[in-house]
Amino acid sequence: MIIEKKKLKNGFELPVFGFGTWGMGGRDKINPENDDKADIAAIRTAIEMGVIHIDTSAWYAEGHCEEIVGEAIKKYAREEILLTTKVPPMKLHYKDIINSAKESLSRLGTEYIDIYVIHNPNPFIDIRESMEAFDYLIDKKIIKNIGLSNFNVGQFTEAQKSTDNHIVCNHLHYNLKHRGPFSDGTIGYCQENDIIIVAWRPTQKGFFGCNNIDILNKMSQKYEKTPIQIAINWLISQKNMVTIPKSRNIEHFKENLGALGWKMEKSDIDILQNEFPGTVDIVENTTLAKLIQP
Numbered sequence: 446m447i448i449e450k451k452k453l454k455n456g457f458e459l460p461v462f463g464f465g466t467w468g469m470g471g472r473d474k475i476n477p478e479n480d481d482k483a484d485i486a487a488i489r490t491a492i493e494m495g496v497i498h499i500d501t502s503a504w505y506a507e508g509h510c511e512e513i514v515g516e517a518i519k520k521y522a523r524e525e526i527l528l529t530t531k532v533p534p535m536k537l538h539y540k541d542i543i544n545s546a547k548e549s550l551s552r553l554g555t556e557y558i559d560i561y562v563i564h565n566p567n568p569f570i571d572i573r574e575s576m577e578a579f580d581y582l583i584d585k586k587i588i589k590n591i592g593l594s595n596f597n598v599g600q601f602t603e604a605q606k607s608t609d610n611h612i613v614c615n616h617l618h619y620n621l622k623h624r625g626p627f628s629d630g631t632i633g634y635c636q637e638n639d640i641i642i643v644a645w646r647p648t649q650k651g652f653f654g655c656n657n658i659d660i661l662n663k664m665s666q667k668y669e670k671t672p673i674q675i676a677i678n679w680l681i682s683q684k685n686m687v688t689i690p691k692s693r694n695i696e697h698f699k700e701n702l703g704a705l706g707w708k709m710e711k712s713d714i715d716i717l718q719n720e721f722p723g724t725v726d727i728v729e730n731t732t733l734a735k736l737i738q739p
């Protein structure tokens with residue numbers, strides 16, 4: 446399957462559907478009991494079925510997740526894959542970023558990273574210092590593009606002011622239920638400023654599939670799609686928005702992929718926007734609060 450892409454003015458493009466890897470190899474720590482082979486097989490299945498964008502992070506399973514991704518992709522031509530990885534927020538000083546990028550290259554078994562992302566803003570480290578390191582990595586062709594994650598409008602603007610390279614994306618927790626980045630203006634800002642929004646947690650960890658939500662049931666019947674397919678389709682119907690569901694379960698993966706290749710009517714997109722019950726409007730940042738020390 447060829448997955449449609451969203452394109453920026455500078456030519457940068459990302460498929461509307463990529464593959465998330467949070468939880469593969471462990472969570473915050475490496476999980477020795479993890480079935481790495483199953484994770485590698487799941488990533489390869491996704492690639493065989495048309496996925497080219499894989500999202501990981503040096504933070505996931507202490508870097509072991511990157512090793513799993515590296516193992517999975519090594520049998521494919523590198524230029525056929527778009528790799529996103531991220532530098533953790535506690536490593537945003539100049540030298541730390543460069544070292545972290547090089548360590549990621551080694552774990553991923555690659556010579557370059559397509560999109561290198563700051564995983565979370567760090568209010569204790571000057572973003573100008575961080576962006577200088579990102580510019581260096583671009584100059585040295587270690588990374589091809591700069592991205593950010595969980596940055597609000599003020600934080601994104603400060604980062605963009607500190608580099609002449611156009612920052613291509615902002616990863617945000619956004620889905621039918623979690624609307625914080627829409628309510629605080631971050632989504633609108635990205636859409637108006639030629640930035641791709643990478644919506645993370647698109648299924649809300651399967652929540653949309655198992656909660657018998659009336660409005661989703663009605664849309665499911667109308668379009669003959671599952672509630673999760675409706676939820677993912679709703680995301681990618683929006684300007685500049687792509688998403689990265691994670692699944693190591695083949696049935697889940699196929700269901701998620703079934704969100705592509707068809708369109709909802711604009712009036713239904715709006716109904717889901719305005720009438721979905723129990724939306725959450727705050728942006729949670731508990732991980733950051735726990736991990737960052739002044």
Ligand SMILES: NC(=O)c1ccc[n+]([C@@H]2O[C@H](COP(=O)([O-])OP(=O)(O)OC[C@H]3O[C@@H](n4cnc5c(N)ncnc54)[C@H](OP(=O)(O)O)[C@@H]3O)[C@@H](O)[C@H]2O)c1
Pocket residue numbers: 464465466467468500501564594595616617644645646647648649650651654673689690691692693694696697698700701
């Ligand atoms: N930048 C950030 O701060 C940030 C934060 C969180 C996540 N992310 C990225 O975004 C990706 C996606 O977010 P996420 O993994 O948190 O959430 P998600 O993709 O919404 O959900 C993943 C979870 O839901 C299950 N699932 C997936 N599809 C399903 C389906 N069709 N039916 C039922 N259950 C299903 C998966 O189980 P199975 O594996 O068993 O299918 C997994 O436990 C992550 O993997 C990560 O790459 C980024």
